[in-house]
Amino acid sequence: MTWKNVPLSFKKIFPVKSAPSDCSKTAVIIGAGPAGLTAALELLEQTDIVPVIYEKSDDIGGIARTIRFKGNAMDIGGHRYFTKDANIEQWWLGKLPLQGKPAHDDRVLGRQWPLSSEPEAPDPEQSDRVMLIRRRVSRMYFLHRFIEYPLKLSIALLRAMGLSRF
Secondary structure, eight states, rough: OGGGGGGGTOOOOOOOOOOOOOOOEEEEEEESSSSEEEEEEEEHSSSEEEEEEESSSSSSGGOEEEEEEEEEEEEEEEOOOOSSHHHHHHHHHHHHOOOSOOHHHHHHHOOOOOOOOOOOOOOOOOTOOOBOOOOOEEEETTTTTTEEEOEEEEEHHHHHGGGGGG
């Protein structure tokens, strides 16, 4: 595929930094969602390659963006993050430090989480640059019922899916 074939609705939203005149290394990244932005950031921090990101919409963040609608902040897609990989965990905590104080919704709902004990840990009510701690709850809607996701073989799952379907 050549760039002549890319739909005109894609917009060039980066480079983040200008390429030096002698730079011959450029990476083209399609999409300004979490993967595209992470790839660009890693290229900037780890190499001399200049990333250029093309995004179809007017917003960055992909399905992990927050929009404002009539004064309300609404999440478009999943903003959850989970990993068992210590390297990935450290990478993210280097970008978004773990929350050090309860968020407003934690206080209102009486939720208690283990918070960061770092003296400079951010307060989510004062900073957007913070990794919030949340319990993962996911469900999928099937046959007019919510089923826990990821799927776990259980009596509840078989009932929800309808034994007669098998």
